[in-house]
Amino acid sequence: MLTIGTLSKKTGTKVQTIRYYEQIGLMPEPGRSEGGQRRYDNAQLDRLSFIRHSRQLGFSLDAIRELLDLSDHPNRPCDEADAIARRQLKQVEQRMARLKALRTELKRMVHECSGGRIADCRVLEVLRDHSECLTEHDEIGA
């Protein structure tokens, strides 16, 4: 029987976060001690590890919910899990492409700045005028 603190340490998840996962139904309600404190077992430890690892790979809580759902039905075909992972991969690739364009632009800005007065600052100048950009970038909402 594990306390929430132990679970927290074992998975690198903050105590508050574990309770939050319970609140939104991602973690099941655990058993309680006589005094009302949460007590976990190994199945719940595994579940939380799964969640955390998925988060590290960038999956949204909704996607994780689906994945957990799927893993509860071992006899179904795994196309869905595969599709979720592919979607995630696609998102990551899109984000990388955007970041690449941003990096190019930022590098250019920084390199062109010669360290004079604000009035002549290339950084501000570029920010002022999108038309100076050589790449298409569109990070907002990424």
Add this chain to the structure above:
Amino acid sequence: MLTIGTLSKKTGTKVQTIRYYEQIGLMPEPGRSEGGQRRYDNAQLDRLSFIRHSRQLGFSLDAIRELLDLSDHPNRPCDEADAIARRQLKQVEQRMARLKALRTELKRMVHECSGGRIADCRVLEVLRDHSECLTEHDEIGA
């Protein structure tokens, strides 16, 4: 004199977002029509363009506040603006590195999935067991 809707279209910013920027003090309070509707001039259009473009390049609203502040004092040296941009560049590079590791892992997951049953799904298996990962990834909070 521009209405908020016109400003919205010209900058690709939602009306609500413009009002939000005003609320947090990033945009100045504009003049008003007799009936109390907001009326903007070209200086404000420029300011909003600056904000939007900076957002597209991933600057935080706080960073933008600093940058706007700087650009109001054209005679100061531009080290600060330069430093902000460099900081941003560094962040972008860190995020790219993280995404790269994620992509590797996701690709591997997806490629190893042979499309059978959930029980044998590599995607879920990898998510279950971090130790199978070949790269260090740590996307949370990125």
Add this chain to the structure above:
DNA sequence: CTTGAACCTCTAGCTGCTAGAGGATGTATC
């Protein structure tokens, strides 16, 4: 003078947590 799009304010919601108040429990030691 009427219509209808665009405006107004205000409040609440989104993701994924995180922090703090104010109090109860659990365990080790005396």
Add this chain to the structure above:
DNA sequence: GATACATCCTCTAGCAGCTAGAGGTTCAAG
């Protein structure tokens, strides 16, 4: 049994950066 103190509990509110909706007013065209 008493005491100390870490850990636990619930509840509420906050973070970034918007976005959406209710319920009502103004503006410009016809």
